[in-house]
Amino acid sequence: MRRDGNISIEVRKSGLHDVTVVDVTGVIDTGTTLILDEHLSGLLREQKYRLIINLAQVSYVSSAGWGLFVSLLPKTREHQGDIKLVAMTTEVRNVFNMLAFSNLIAAYLTEEEAIAAFKQK
Amino acid sequence: MELHPTPLPRPKTSVKIEFSLWVMLLVLATAGTLTWFILRQERDALVQEVTRRGLALTQYLATHSIDPFLTNDKLTLATLVADVMKNEDMVYALIVDRDSRVVAADKSELIDKPYIRPPGIPPLYLPEPFIHTWHHPDAGWVIDIGIPLILQAKTKIGEIHLGISHSTIQNVVSHAWRNAGMLVAIFLLAGLVGSVVLVTLMLRPVSALTRGAQAIGLGNLDYQIPPMRPNELGQLAETFNRMTRELKIATEQALEQERLQKELQVAQQIQQKLLPKQLPEIPGYSFGALYRAAKEVGGDYYDFLRVGKDHLGLAVADVCGKGVPAALLMSVARSILKTIAPGETSPLKVLKELNRLLVADLSRGLFITLFYAVINVKNRTMTFTSAGHNPVLVWQAQKRQSQLLELRPPCLPLGVDGTGIFERLVQERTITLKAGDAVILYTDGLTEAWNDQREEFGMERLKEAVAASAGLGSAADMIQGIDRSLIRFCGELHQNDDLAVVTLKVD
Numbered sequence: 001m002r003r004d005g006n007i008s009i010e011v012r013k014s015g016l017h018d019v020t021v022v023d024v025t026g027v028i029d030t031g032t033t034l035i036l037d038e039h040l041s042g043l044l045r046e047q048k049y050r051l052i053i054n055l056a057q058v059s060y061v062s063s064a065g066w067g068l069f070v071s072l073l074p075k076t077r078e079h080q081g082d083i084k085l086v087a088m089t090t091e092v093r094n095v096f097n098m099l100a101f102s103n104l105i106a107a108y109l110t111e112e113e114a115i116a117a118f119k120q121k
Numbered sequence: 122m123e124l125h126p127t128p129l130p131r132p133k134t135s136v137k138i139e140f141s142l143w144v145m146l147l148v149l150a151t152a153g154t155l156t157w158f159i160l161r162q163e164r165d166a167l168v169q170e171v172t173r174r175g176l177a178l179t180q181y182l183a184t185h186s187i188d189p190f191l192t193n194d195k196l197t198l199a200t201l202v203a204d205v206m207k208n209e210d211m212v213y214a215l216i217v218d219r220d221s222r223v224v225a226a227d228k229s230e231l232i233d234k235p236y237i238r239p240p241g242i243p244p245l246y247l248p249e250p251f252i253h254t255w256h257h258p259d260a261g262w263v264i265d266i267g268i269p270l271i272l273q274a275k276t277k278i279g280e281i282h283l284g285i286s287h288s289t290i291q292n293v294v295s296h297a298w299r300n301a302g303m304l305v306a307i308f309l310l311a312g313l314v315g316s317v318v319l320v321t322l323m324l325r326p327v328s329a330l331t332r333g334a335q336a337i338g339l340g341n342l343d344y345q346i347p348p349m350r351p352n353e354l355g356q357l358a359e360t361f362n363r364m365t366r367e368l369k370i371a372t373e374q375a376l377e378q379e380r381l382q383k384e385l386q387v388a389q390q391i392q393q394k395l396l397p398k399q400l401p402e403i404p405g406y407s408f409g410a411l412y413r414a415a416k417e418v419g420g421d422y423y424d425f426l427r428v429g430k431d432h433l434g435l436a437v438a439d440v441c442g443k444g445v446p447a448a449l450l451m452s453v454a455r456s457i458l459k460t461i462a463p464g465e466t467s468p469l470k471v472l473k474e475l476n477r478l479l480v481a482d483l484s485r486g487l488f489i490t491l492f493y494a495v496i497n498v499k500n501r502t503m504t505f506t507s508a509g510h511n512p513v514l515v516w517q518a519q520k521r522q523s524q525l526l527e528l529r530p531p532c533l534p535l536g537v538d539g540t541g542i543f544e545r546l547v548q549e550r551t552i553t554l555k556a557g558d559a560v561i562l563y564t565d566g567l568t569e570a571w572n573d574q575r576e577e578f579g580m581e582r583l584k585e586a587v588a589a590s591a592g593l594g595s596a597a598d599m600i601q602g603i604d605r606s607l608i609r610f611c612g613e614l615h616q617n618d619d620l621a622v623v624t625l626k627v628d
Contacts, residue, residue, distance in 0.1 A: 029617075030443050063441030063488070070537050071486030099490070099509040100531045103542050 007032035009039050014111070017118045019050045021111065025057035028065035037068050044072065049081025052114045056087035061095060069105055082106065084114040136327075137320045144316035145309055152308050156301035160294060167290045168264070171210070175266040175285045176250055178205050182281050183268055186216055190224065190270065190279060195232075198225035205283065212260040212284035216270075219278055236280075245269040245280050254287060262287035326354040333361060342369035385445070388418045392448050395455055400597075401425045401433060403498050409600035409624040413566070419619030420447025421564045422455055426462040431499040434462045434471075437510065437562040437623055438491040441534075446487075454479065454489050454535070468493045468506040469549035472535070476508070476547075480539035488534040492562055496554075501627060503560065506549040509534035511565055514584065516591045518557030524591075525584055526552075559591055559599060559626040566620030567603075572611040582610060596626035 007026035014021050020043055028036060043051060053069070055061070069083055076082050085107045088096060096107065108114040182205055189197035202214045202225045216225040217236040221244075226232055238244070239255045242265055250268045257263040263284040270279040326349050336344040345362050349355035392414070400408040410423060420443060426434030436458060440447040454475070461474050471493060479489065492513050494505035505513065505528060512529035532546040554560070563583070570578045583603070590602025600622055 063439070063490075064443075067441045067486035067488060070488070071484075074485065097531070098511065098529065100533045100546055103533055103546060104537065 007035055009036060011039065011043065014052065014115055016115050017050065018048075019052055019115055019118050020048045021052045021054055023054045023057070027060040027062075028058060028068075029060065029062045030064045033062065033064040033068050036065070040068070040072055044075055047079070049076040049079040050118055051076060051081065051083045052086055052111060052118075053083060054086050054111060055089065055092055058092055059089060061092050066095070066099060066101065070101070073105065082118070084108060084117065086111050086114045136324060137317060140320045141313055141316040144312050148308050148312040149305065152301075152305040156298075156305065160297050160301065163297060164290060164294045167293060168287075171285055171287075171290060172252055172264060172266065174208070175252075175264060175283055178208060179250060179266045179268050179281055179283050181205070182214070182216070182283070183270060186225070186281065187270060187272070187278075190216065190218075191272075195225065199229075201225070202227055210286040210289050212257060212263050212286050213282070214284070215280075215282045217280045217282065224279065239265060242267060242282075246277060248274070257284065260284070260286055260288070262291070326350075326358065330354070330358060330361060333358075333365075337365055337368070342372060385418060388445060388448060389414065392418050392452070395452055396423065397425050403433065405501075405628050406498065407595040407597065407626045407628065409596035409598075409622075409626075411600050411604055411620070411622040413616070413620040415443070415566070415616050415619050418445055418448035419443070420451050421566060421619035421621040422451045423562070423621045423623045424455065424458065426459065428462055428466060428495055429464060431497055432466050433496045433498055434468075435494045435496060435503075435560075435562065435623065435625065436462075436491060437513075437564060437621055438489050439510065439564040439566075439619075439621075440489050441487060443618075450483070450487060450489065453482065454491075458493075466495050466497075466504070467549065468495050468504055469547060472506050472508055472547050473544055476535045476543050477539070479536040480543075483536040488536040490534045492528075494560070494562075496625070501554045502551050503554055504549055504551040506530060506532070506547060508532050508543075508547065511563060511568065512580075513563075514561040514587055515552065515554075516557075516559040516561070516587055517555070518559070518591065519555050525587065528552075554627045556627055557591075559587075559596065559624060561587055561599075561603075562623040564619065564621045566616065566618040567607065567622055569618060570607060570611050570616050570620065571614070573614055578607055578610050582606065596624040599624045599626060 007024065007028065010023040012021050012023070013019075022039065022043070024036065026032065040051070069085070073083055083105060085096075085105055087110065088107060096102065106114070106117065108117065182201055186198055186201055188194075189201070198216055202216065205211065205214045206227045211227070214227045215223055215231070215236065218224050221236045221238070223231045223234050223236050241253050241255055242251065245251050245267055246269060248269065248271055250266055253265045253267075254262055255265060264287055265282055265284055267280055267282040269277050270281060272278050329346050329349070333344055333346040342365055344365060346358040349358050396412055397410065400410060408425065412421065412423065414421070420440030422436070422438040422440070424434070424436045426436065428434045438451070438454060440450045440454070457475055457478050458471070461471055465471050472491070475491070489508070490510040491508045492505065492510040494503050496503050507513070507528070507530050509532055512527040515526040515528060517524050517526060528550075530548050530550060532548070533543050537543070568578055568580055568583055586603045586606035587599075589606070590599045593599055593602050603622060
């Protein structure tokens with residue numbers, strides 16, 4: 001029950017530590033990755049380097065989607081920021097684990113944990 | 122896109138002729154009606170004029186003939202009649218007595234003869250004049266104006282009849298008709314010339330439009346209709362030109378699309394050639410392979426590599442993304458692997474080298490997952506490593522329980538890290554293969570194939586399919602068994618992702 005090719009993206013301020021939260025709903029496949037890329041690259045252009053991507057409503061992330069996260073990561077870290085993934089569904093987490101991406105990208109169960117991690121920086 | 126250059130037949134009728142005919146018909150109808158109406162009025166006016174004159178003469182005769190009539194003074198009556206006859210268009214003048222006998226007349230031979238009443242004229246009793254037009258045998262149409270001679274307003278003593286010719290009126294009217302006819306003819310001619318000139322002028326832009334449409338119909342999409350006056354036709358021409366420009370762009374795009382499509386087909390052919398043409402033939406082993414590209418070109422890859430005399434390399438890879446970029450990256454990875462694999466029996470070393478070379482070349486965000494194993498065919502061991510690839514299944518035929526082993530050594534995919542994390546994570550392990558054991562390598566196109574209920578084939582169904590087909594015989598039979606399960610599950614539904622499956626079976 002996934003990959004309908006639709007995505008909706010909402011950007012909001014967490015109000016804490018200058019962190020921007022991106023709520024994604026739908027699937028992140030080859031097509032929708034392009035849409036997500038526009039949003040995230042836009043945030044980086046606005047010098048918002050502390051990003052939390054909430055994947056609670058995402059049923060699938062394709063390799064192109066993972067590639068996007070990995071490719072944006074260095075830019076955020078150059079500016080003392082980071083991309084943190086939160087609330088991955090089991091399906092998404094399985095792929096995340098298979099790719100061993102926990103070695104590259106920080107993942108948290110909840111948004112609060114991710115915000116707290118930014119605070120410690 | 123093919124255009125059909127068939128010239129159009131000439132039109133059967135001409136707008137010029139049609140329009141001219143209509144204009145002439147209109148002129149004829151208008152001028153004819155107008156002339157008829159005016160001439161009728163003219164004739165009525167003439168008749169009225171003649172009648173008025175006749176009435177005056179009749180009154181005159183009546184007034185002056187009472188006394189000579191009573192005294193039977195025929196000479197005076199004859200003089201009066203002769204006087205009246207001097208007037209224009211007079212045909213006859215008669216004075217008749219009570220007994221219908223002619224007392225005085227313009228013609229002397231009628232005197233004292235009975236009055237022959239013309240048809241339609243009754244004996245007159247009322248003091249008003251009676252006017253009646255009748256056809257005289259010699260003079261043609263005649264207006265008869267008659268009044269009774271009445272004495273002391275009560276006794277009728279006779280009648281007076283004057284006949285005035287109608288032919289003068291008719292002459293005038295016929296003359297007018299002739300003039301009007303000539304005038305109508307001139308109008309018609311002018312209308313004809315005018316309409317032809319007007320239609321030619323009006324049709325000039327239409328001809329330009331027609332020429333344009335024909336040129337475009339013959340395939341000339343560069344044709345532009347010259348600018349026109351800014352009326353409706355000018356607007357049409359502008360719309361037409363815009364349409365042509367857009368059609369040209371669309372045609373070019375379609376041709377470009379076609380060209381790209383052909384290039385993709387060529388790319389597909391090249392890619393198919395990059396996959397092994399035949400399965401390895403090694404005694405004691407059988408191999409099977411299945412490859413299906415979702416689009417024209419895909420990013421999945423499998424290979425059998427000759428590592429050494431007793432060593433065979435087995436690789437299955439999935440490049441992130443799809444289409445041409447994925448296929449290009451796949452061919453790069455394949456070339457590197459083909460170069461570094463021979464002679465190197467440690468998959469770990471191969472993967473580290475592969476990652477080092479790919480990280481240097483790959484743009485950020487691109488990566489490859491790869492499962493690479495080196496099989497020592499002599500002592501039946503498999504040393505394997507994985508870079509973020511899907512778990513590889515090993516069917517252990519001689520085990521009674523948990524016959525399916527999942528090999529998933531955790532590691533990053535190739536191409537994402539050059540800082541040492543990959544080198545730290547990547548690991549190799551060795552397992553021993555026994556008789557009847559099988560190894561199943563695949564890409565996520567297999568486990569993520571979905572059916573029309575949008576359900577995935579998934580790991581559990583794959584495991585069931587492997588278990589069901591493991592005892593079928595050769596590795597190729599196993600692949601067929603897995604493929605049958607897959608097709609049973611998702612039918613012929615077009616899949617979004619490429620698919621590669623490789624099997625190895627120990628006899």
